[in-house]
Amino acid sequence: xxxxxxxxxxxxxxxxxxxxxxxxxxxxxxxxxxxxxxxxxxxxxxxxxxxxxxxxxxxxxxxxxxxxxxxxxxxxxxxxxxxxxxxxxxxxxxxxxxxxxxxxxxxxxxxxxxxxxxxxxxxxxxxxxxxxxxxxxxxxxxxxxxxxxxxxxxxxxxxxxxxxxxxxxxxxxxxxxxxxxxxxxxxxxxxxxxxxxxxxxxxxxxxxxxxxxxxxxxxxxxxxxxxxxxxxxxxxxxxxxxxxxxxxxxxxxxxxxx
Numbered sequence: 522x523x524x525x526x527x528x529x530x531x532x533x534x535x536x537x538x539x540x541x542x543x544x545x546x547x548x549x550x551x552x553x554x555x556x557x558x559x560x561x562x563x564x565x566x567x568x569x570x571x572x573x574x575x576x577x578x579x580x581x582x583x584x585x586x587x588x589x590x591x592x593x594x595x596x597x598x599x600x601x602x603x604x605x606x607x608x609x610x611x612x613x614x615x616x617x618x619x620x621x622x623x624x625x626x627x628x629x630x631x632x633x634x635x636x637x638x639x640x641x642x643x644x645x646x647x648x649x650x651x652x653x654x655x656x657x658x659x660x661x662x663x664x665x666x667x668x669x670x671x672x673x674x675x676x677x678x679x680x681x682x683x684x685x686x687x688x689x690x691x692x693x694x695x696x697x698x699x700x701x702x703x704x705x706x707x708x709x710x711x712x713x714x715x716x717x718x719x720x721x722x723x724x725x726x727x728x729x730x731x732x733x734x735x736x737x738x739x740x741x742x743x744x745x746x747x748x749x750x751x752x753x754x755x756x757x758x759x760x761x762x763x764x765x766x767x768x769x770x771x772x773x774x775x776x777x778x779x
Contacts, residue, residue, distance in 0.1 A: 522643050524570045528563040529636020535559035536628040544621060549609035550600035552628050554593055560635045561589020567639045571646035577657065577718075581646050584664050588711065591668060595675055607753035608745075627745075634736065641712070641733030644719035644726070660718035667711035670696070674703040691758055691765050699774040701751070701765065705741045706772045712737045747771050 539555030565582035604610070613620045645660065677695040681687055696703035712734040719730035740746060751771075754762045769775055 522640060524567050525636050525639035525643055528567050528639040529632045529634075531563050531632075532556070532559045532635040533629070533632025536631050540621075540625055540628045543624065548600060548605050549613070549624055550596070550606045552624070552631075553606075554597045554600055556628075556631050556635075557593035557596060558589050560638070561585050561593065563635055564639055564642045565589075567642050568646040571643050573647045573649060574651050576653075577648060578646050580657075580661070581642065581718075584661070585642070588664075588668065591672060592708075595672075607757070608749040611749070611753050611756065634740070637736055638712070638733045641715035641719065641730040644730040645715040648719055648721070656718055656720075660714035663714040663717060664711055667707045667714075670707035670710070671704050674707065678704075689758075691754075691761055693765065698769070699776065700770050700772055702741075702747055702772050703774075705746050706774070709734065709738045709741055709772065742772060 535555050536552065536559070539552045542555070543549045543551045565585040568581040568585060569578050571578060600606070605613070612623065616623050648657075674696045677697060678692050681692040681694055681697075700706060715733050716727075716730035719727050721727045751762075751766070758765075
């Protein structure tokens with residue numbers, strides 16, 4: 522699995538370039554764009570380099586590229602057409618002259634994250650079965666459901682924000698009525714596909730495939746996803762957002778009023 526190390530190193534180099542770009546442009550959101558596209562390409566190459574059935578390699582590589590294009594394109598459009606992401610704007614204001622050093626530390630960790638995700642992708646691609654199994658179908662279904670759900674959540678939020686009367690409010694329409702971060706929920710679900718496809722009874726090494734969903738859930742729920750975004754929303758929306766927090770869960774859907 523040395524290819525996983527190479528994937529992490531390649532993304533580390535891409536993120537070094539991302540740090541330079543965000544410094545020149547004054548918009549730290551570009552680091553998210555670089556990570557998504559570079560990780561998608563690196564992980565697709567890992568899938569193609571694994572042993573096993575070629576059709577499974579091509580399928581996984583295609584799905585990874587589709588993930589990168591959809592998410593990376595969405596983030597790139599937002600970064601290019603909106604003010605700096607609130608998370609980074611607050612970090613910039615709090616850090617002052619130390620901001621660029623903090624950003625360098627942040628991007629330095631993103632290559633290793635991709636290297637760990639690559640382990641799950643490699644094990645799924647290297648699954649020894651030559652035929653299309655129920656586990657393959659389930660994994661692909663999870664990925665497609667996650668892609669569709671995340672795209673729907675992004676579209677609903679974009680449509681809500683486009684209405685002038687909603688300026689300064691909190692989106693509680695569609696999927697956003699069920700939990701505060703449906704886009705993060707579906708992103709976490711997508712990474713479950715790899716252990717579903719990779720796990721083989723009697724082969725303990727395949728349990729390493731649970732690294733991807735576990736790592737992404739921790740990152741999204743407790744590190745760079747929910748906490749800084751909710752801190753920003755509390756600063757901007759105050760008690761209105763606190764009431765939204767009381768009505769909904771962060772990432773686990775809860776029917777309104779329950």
